[in-house]
Amino acid sequence: MARLNVAWLKRLLPIIGLLVIWQAVAASHVTSAFLLPSVVTVAERVWSDIASGTLAGKVGLTLYRALAGFLIATVAGVTVGLSMSILPVVRWFFDPLISVGFPTPKIALLPIFMLWLGLGDETKIAMITFACFFAITTNAYAGALGVERAFIWSAQMLGASRRQILTDIILPAATPQILTGMQIALPVSLISTLVTEMIMGGGGLGGGLLEASRYADSPGVFAAIVEIAAAGAIVINVMFALRKRLLRWHEETQTRDQ
Amino acid sequence: MRPLTLEKHPVLGGIVRYSPLLLLAAAWEASSRLGLVNEYALPPLSTVLVAWFQFLKDPSFYYHAGMSLMRAATGLSLAIVLGVTLGISMASFRWVEATFGPIVQMFYPMPKSALIPLTILWFGLGHLSKIFLIFLGCLLPMTLSSFNGARGTDKVLLWSASSLGASRWNRIRDVVFPASLPSIMAGMRTALALAFVLFVSSELIIANEGLGYLIRMTGDGGQYPAMFAVVLTVVSMGFLADRLLIAITHRVLRWRA
Numbered sequence: 259m260a261r262l263n264v265a266w267l268k269r270l271l272p273i274i275g276l277l278v279i280w281q282a283v284a285a286s287h288v289t290s291a292f293l294l295p296s297v298v299t300v301a302e303r304v305w306s307d308i309a310s311g312t313l314a315g316k317v318g319l320t321l322y323r324a325l326a327g328f329l330i331a332t333v334a335g336v337t338v339g340l341s342m343s344i345l346p347v348v349r350w351f352f353d354p355l356i357s358v359g360f361p362t363p364k365i366a367l368l369p370i371f372m373l374w375l376g377l378g379d380e381t382k383i384a385m386i387t388f389a390c391f392f393a394i395t396t397n398a399y400a401g402a403l404g405v406e407r408a409f410i411w412s413a414q415m416l417g418a419s420r421r422q423i424l425t426d427i428i429l430p431a432a433t434p435q436i437l438t439g440m441q442i443a444l445p446v447s448l449i450s451t452l453v454t455e456m457i458m459g460g461g462g463l464g465g466g467l468l469e470a471s472r473y474a475d476s477p478g479v480f481a482a483i484v485e486i487a488a489a490g491a492i493v494i495n496v497m498f499a500l501r502k503r504l505l506r507w508h509e510e511t512q513t514r515d516q
Numbered sequence: 517m518r519p520l521t522l523e524k525h526p527v528l529g530g531i532v533r534y535s536p537l538l539l540l541a542a543a544w545e546a547s548s549r550l551g552l553v554n555e556y557a558l559p560p561l562s563t564v565l566v567a568w569f570q571f572l573k574d575p576s577f578y579y580h581a582g583m584s585l586m587r588a589a590t591g592l593s594l595a596i597v598l599g600v601t602l603g604i605s606m607a608s609f610r611w612v613e614a615t616f617g618p619i620v621q622m623f624y625p626m627p628k629s630a631l632i633p634l635t636i637l638w639f640g641l642g643h644l645s646k647i648f649l650i651f652l653g654c655l656l657p658m659t660l661s662s663f664n665g666a667r668g669t670d671k672v673l674l675w676s677a678s679s680l681g682a683s684r685w686n687r688i689r690d691v692v693f694p695a696s697l698p699s700i701m702a703g704m705r706t707a708l709a710l711a712f713v714l715f716v717s718s719e720l721i722i723a724n725e726g727l728g729y730l731i732r733m734t735g736d737g738g739q740y741p742a743m744f745a746v747v748l749t750v751v752s753m754g755f756l757a758d759r760l761l762i763a764i765t766h767r768v769l770r771w772r773a
Binding site for chain 2: 268269270271272276292293350351352353354355358361362363364365366367368369370372373374445449451452453456457464467468470471474476479480483486487490491493494495
């Protein structure tokens with residue numbers, strides 16, 4: 259334990275160093291307080307956001323939008339990805355759409371979504387779903403293709419139905435790769451949520467950030483960035499822990515733990 | 517057997533493969549022409565293409581496209597140079613890893629679009645804010661992919677190089693760098709996609725030029741066919757840039773079996 263703590267402290271040192279440099283530059287009047295507010299000012303702002311409860315409200319709204327889009331995309335992406343592996347028609351239809359859609363900047367379609375669905379949460383969630391869909395689908399498809407054929411043949415020999423093969427063999431075997439897709443899509447959902455909130459308003463962390471920048475409230479901008487970075491780090495680490503837990507049975511987790 | 521031979525044909529095979537896209541395009545045109553959807557909400561594809569051809573005759577369109585591409589290319593190139601240098605140094609020198617490792621780790625999960633207002637605060641509405649944003653956003657994936665690639669260098673190769681008298685610098689240049697290239701190229705693909713997302717987002721949010729600005733302006737002005745045409749332009753540019761990078765990657769990594 260003691261050695262672990264020392265290692266931890268060593269990892270923390272550069273971050274403390276960065277904060278010290280930030281504070282020193284801010285105090286030295288090389289820059290103005292507008293361009294670089296001091297660490298203390300920003301920390302005070304973050305603290306007051308926490309104490310007044312505004313932060314909880316913003317985080318809640320942003321996470322609701324991001325996770326709603328992310329989860330719809332996961333259900334849709336896994337369904338399409340697995341179907342592509344067993345139904346040639348689905349593969350024929352989605353393969354070119356995904357190969358074209360995957361590398362393109364989906365966020366450029368936001369004004370079209372706004373035109374169709376208006377300025378509410380539906381538009382934001384639809385945009386986030388669309389942005390996340392491709393990474394999850396491609397990974398689910400690749401995962402399903404990688405399933406060892408012998409497992410499927412054995413199940414067929416034992417009389418499993420197509421449906422059983424899908425839910426009991428292909429889905430669990432593709433889970434590591436599906437989770438990889440989800441791990442790629444999760445940051446995408448956060449980035450898209452922030453951009454939709456900055457463009458369309460409607461509160462949340464992105465809305466608050468743009469508002470602070472419109473009012474030239476630079477401590478507010480810095481505090482919002484710190485809050486967003488913290489929220490992002492927490493969400494992504496929870497996903498990482500979830501992967502470990504869901505894959506307890508898988509060799510990936512077992513070798514890593516040793 | 518006939519579909520099989522069709523699929524192997526260089527032109528017809530492509531048409532068969534991409535026929536769902538053609539079907540969607542036809543459905544788009546038909547639903548709008550037949551009045552199934554509002555013509556404002558979804559202008560017919562033919563109208564959008566007409567708007568696009570008009571753009572091709574319009575010098576200001578090239579100006580906006582050039583601005584966006586210049587910003588993305590500058591920010592991305594800077595991020596590649598610095599990210600590869602930093603990543604390989606982190607893998608080669610312990611103190612560099614001890615200094616920058618925790619910082620990279622801390623900022624990596626951060627949603628990069630949160631930096632848009634900060635870069636505007638620092639550099640205003642012009643090029644510099646966008647270039648800096650794209651540079652910062654792409655720097656982390658480039659650093660991490662180079663670090664991971666360099667760290668995975670086969671130790672036996674390094675030992676052999678040392679025993680043949682290679683200096684530290686020679687080992688990095690001739691062994692570590694080529695060994696990390698596959699990982700670097702994979703990181704570049706992530707960074708390229710991110711560069712597109714960041715230039716479009718930042719120009720949509722606030723800018724005075726660029727394709728994102730053009731989308732916003734045509735949309736706000738109710739010129740929906742033009743808006744669809746710019747969106748299609750951005751989407752195809754993203755697709756073509758990705759294809760180009762894949763081609764470059766194949767060429768760069770030709771020496772691998």
